[in-house]
Structures are given as structure tokens and as C-alpha cells.
Amino acid sequence: MTAGGRADVVVVGAGVIGAAVAWRTAQRGLSVVLVDPAPGCGASYAAAGMLAPVAEAAYGEETLLGLCLDSAARYPAFLAELRGACDVPVARTSGATVVVALDGDDLRALDRLSDYHDELGLPVRRLTGRDCRRLEPLLSPRVRGGLSVEGDHAVDPRALVQALLAAGARRGVRLVRRSASSLLVESGSARGVRLDTGEDLTADVVVVAAGSWSGPTGPLGGLPAHLVPPVRPVKGQVLRLRGEPGPAGLTRTVRGWAHGAPVYVVPYGDGRVVLGATSEEMGFNTDVTAGGAYELLRDALALVPGLAELELVEATARLRPATPDNAPLIGPTAMPGLVLATGHYRNGVLLAPVTADALAGFLATGVPAGEVSAFSPRRFSATAQQVSR
Ligand SMILES: Cc1cc2nc3c(=O)[nH]c(=O)nc-3n(C[C@H](O)[C@H](O)[C@H](O)COP(=O)(O)OP(=O)(O)OC[C@H]3O[C@@H](n4cnc5c(N)ncnc54)[C@H](O)[C@@H]3O)c2cc1C
Numbered sequence: 133m134t135a136g137g138r139a140d141v142v143v144v145g146a147g148v149i150g151a152a153v154a155w156r157t158a159q160r161g162l163s164v165v166l167v168d169p170a171p172g173c174g175a176s177y178a179a180a181g182m183l184a185p186v187a188e189a190a191y192g193e194e195t196l197l198g199l200c201l202d203s204a205a206r207y208p209a210f211l212a213e214l215r216g217a218c219d220v221p222v223a224r225t226s227g228a229t230v231v232v233a234l235d236g237d238d239l240r241a242l243d244r245l246s247d248y249h250d251e252l253g254l255p256v257r258r259l260t261g262r263d264c265r266r267l268e269p270l271l272s273p274r275v276r277g278g279l280s281v282e283g284d285h286a287v288d289p290r291a292l293v294q295a296l297l298a299a300g301a302r303r304g305v306r307l308v309r310r311s312a313s314s315l316l317v318e319s320g321s322a323r324g325v326r327l328d329t330g331e332d333l334t335a336d337v338v339v340v341a342a343g344s345w346s347g348p349t350g351p352l353g354g355l356p357a358h359l360v361p362p363v364r365p366v367k368g369q370v371l372r373l374r375g376e377p378g379p380a381g382l383t384r385t386v387r388g389w390a391h392g393a394p395v396y397v398v399p400y401g402d403g404r405v406v407l408g409a410t411s412e413e414m415g416f417n418t419d420v421t422a423g424g425a426y427e428l429l430r431d432a433l434a435l436v437p438g439l440a441e442l443e444l445v446e447a448t449a450r451l452r453p454a455t456p457d458n459a460p461l462i463g464p465t466a467m468p469g470l471v472l473a474t475g476h477y478r479n480g481v482l483l484a485p486v487t488a489d490a491l492a493g494f495l496a497t498g499v500p501a502g503e504v505s506a507f508s509p510r511r512f513s514a515t516a517q518q519v520s521r
Contacts, residue, residue, distance in 0.1 A: 150341030
């Protein structure tokens with residue numbers, strides 16, 4: 133049974149990535165069906181929403197850093213256009229980021245990070261403990277030094293996904309609240325998806341943006357190994373707090389280390405604050421654990437003791453879609469008609485604009501976008517073929 137007419141594009145997964153790709157693609161005049169049983173309820177629901185290419189910069193990931201900086205630069209125009217395209221208010225936070233150190237080990241880690249930033253010419257400013265507290269009076273008196281990263285902001289990812297879905301709907305994106313159970317393949321090409329109802333959705337192109345379910349456990353699981361994206365779930369737990377909005381609150385995202393673990397505190401500027409995040413290789417388990425919540429509170433309170441006064445409103449665990457090299461899979465695969473937009477791991481909110489722009493351009497013109505060429509899914513196909521032989 134076929135559901136609806138043939139579309140130009142079916143997008144599987146309506147997290148921040150699938151919703152952004154669907155909106156941008158519909159803007160290019162293509163007909164788009166977006167399939168998801170629970171839009172916006174995957175990793176995008178838990179994300180803190182940091183747009184933090186500089187504070188997150190990691191050794192050996194310079195190509196990824198380039199993509200993150202590109203996407204961060206697109207954010208102001210992306211959000212302005214989105215606000216004009218729907219009624220959901222969504223904005224970048226005005227506060228920047230401060231990375232702080234509590235002890236000698238942290239200061240050494242900060243030195244290394246700061247040297248790395250200097251090597252790459254990234255704009256950061258070194259701060260004394262007193263400078264840090266001048267910027268953020270709520271920081272612990274134990275803070276001994278820090279870095280100010282003025283260009284790293286944040287966005288509320290839940291509002292962002294709702295805005296993307298609303299803007300997409302206005303552009304004619306059809307949302308189907310079902311699960312895609314398998315890919316339809318005709319003469320070696322992707323031609324749509326079969327839903328869990330048994331109905332078929334046919335399309336010229338299928339974009340798989342199913343986050344952690346894009347790998348072997350998802351609708352592509354039955355394909356030959358070289359076509360199945362090497363995506364695995366990495367669990368992250370976060371806590372959400374609420375305080376009084378106003379000048380007494382934090383204005384900047386605070387990142388640091390406490391008890392040897394990285395931790396961050398993200399204020400949205402309206403009294404809401406997110407503390408994160410654990411990073412756990414636990415398969416598809418999404419239990420919120422007492423230990424996870426305890427560690428997050430202990431570590432975040434070490435940086436900002438006043439958080440203890442805030443109301444604890446939510447504890448959430450979701451799955452980051454990770455890949456073997458921590459970089460996303462964006463673009464066409466070896467199967468005609470099958471395109472990936474997945475594996476965004478720790479940076480999916482940040483990378484939504486560049487991913488959506490690149491894929492919408494490719495889907496409209498057939499020309500792969502240069503800015504994502506290093507993130508082609510084909511970089512893993514050869515390895516998978518060798519392994520399966
Ligand atoms: C705790 C935590 C904190 C994070 N903080 C940040 C941050 O500060 N900044 C940042 O940039 N990133 C952050 N991330 C990472 C970011 O959340 C992810 O990279 C991003 O949300 C991935 O988006 P996605 O759309 O690919 O996946 P998801 O949001 O997981 O969406 C995938 C969607 O696919 C759907 N789906 C699954 N299977 C099927 C199927 N068979 N058929 C149809 N639909 C299906 C699901 O229902 C889901 O809605 C964080 C992640 C976590 C877990």
C-alpha cells in the first residue's frame with residue numbers, strides 16, 4: 133500500500149538535523165515528507181544547545197572545528213530567517229562562554245587549551261580568577277583562572293526544533309508520525325521507506341537523519357554492511373534547573389572540570405539553566421541514574437555554588453549519535469538515492485545550519501556541497517567492505 137503521492141524527498145527522523153534539512157529543502161521548492169513517531173524527542177530534546185566550536189575544540193579534530201566554525205557563523209542569519217518563517221520565538225543567548233579552572237591540574241589543562249587556541253588563531257582571552265568573578269559574580273571563590281570565549285553562545289534546542297517543524301509545515305513539509313521500518317530499494321536505488329504500518333512512502337531521495345537509530349538497529353539495518361552508517365549511541369544525562377529570571381542570574385555559559393570530569397552550566401537568560409553532561413557507552417539505555425545526577429550536581433555546584441538554591445525541574449538522558457572519528461556523515465552514499473545526515477555526536481545543534489544548507493543545495497542541484505566534502509559517508513564504506521569480505 134502506498135501512502136500519499138510520490139515525494140521528491142523523504143527525510144527519516146525529525147530531530148534538529150532532520151527538521152532543519154526538511155525546512156531548507158522545502159524552501160528550495162522540493163516536496164518533502166518528514167517521518168518520525170516522536171519528533172524532537174531524541175538527542176535534540178536533551179541537548180544543552182551550546183554553539184561552542186571554540187570551547188569544544190579538540191586536538192586532532194581540526195577539520196571538524198572548521199565545519200563547526202562555519203556553522204556557528206551561519207547561526208545569526210539562520211535564526212533570523214527562521215523567526216521570519218514561523219511564530220515560535222527562538223534566539224541565540226546573548227551571553228558568551230567562560231571556561232574556568234579550580235585547581236592546579238585544571239590550570240594546566242587550561243594552559244594546554246589556551247595554547248591550542250593560540251596555535252589555531254582562535255579568539256580567546258586569558259582571565260585571572262578575579263577577572264572570572266568580575267564577569268560572573270556567581271562563580272566559586274575557588275576559581276583560579278579562566279578563558280573567555282566571546283563567540284561561543286547557546287540556543288534553546290527544544291524551541292529550535294519546534295520552530296524548524298513549524299517553518300517546515302508552512303513550506304509544505306508533510307509530517308508523518310510513524311516509524312520507518314525499512315528502506316525501499318528498486319534496481320539498486322533507494323526509492324522510499326516502508327512504515328511500521330506496512331504502508332510505503334515513495335520518493336526520489338531518502339535522507340536518513342535518524343540520529344542514533346541511523347546505524348545497524350534502524351531502518352538501514354538490513355542493507356549490505358558498506359551501506360550501513362557506523363553510528364553508535366553515546367548516552368548523555370542532563371539536569372534542568374529553574375531560578376528567578378533577572379540580573380542576579382548567570383549570564384554566561386560556564387564550563388570547567390571538577391573532580392576530574394568536564395562539566396558545563398548553560399543559562400538561557402530567563403531563569404532556566406541546564407547542567408551537563410555525562411558521557412556513557414551504554415548502548416540504547418536511557419535510564420537517568422542517581423549516580424549520574426549526583427555527579428552533575430556535585431561538579432556544577434563546585435563551579436557555581438549558588439545553583440543549589442534553584443529548583444530542580446528535570447533529569448533527562450538521551451543518546452548522542454557518534455561515529456568512529458567523532459565527525460558527522462553528511463551527503464550521498466554509494467547507493468543512488470540514499471543520503472545521510474547523521475552522526476553529529478556532541479555538535480548536532482551547532483551543526484544544523486551548515487548540514488541543512490549543504491544538503492538542501494545538493495538535493496536541489498545534484499552538486500555535492502564543498503563545505504561538507506570531508507564528511508562524506510563514503511569515508512567509511514571502504515573499511516566496511518573490507519571487514520565484510
Ligand atoms: C546530553 C546531551 C547534551 C548535548 N548538548 C549539545 C550541545 O550543547 N550542543 C550541540 O550542538 N549538541 C549537543 N548535543 C548533541 C546533539 O543533541 C545531537 O548531536 C543532535 O541532537 C542530533 O540530532 P539528530 O536530529 O541527528 O538526532 P535526534 O535528535 O536523536 O533525532 C533523531 C530522530 O529520529 C527519530 N527516529 C529514530 N528512528 C526512526 C525511524 N525508524 N523512523 C523515523 N524516525 C526515527 C527519533 O524519534 C528522533 O526524533 C547533546 C546531546 C546530548 C545527549
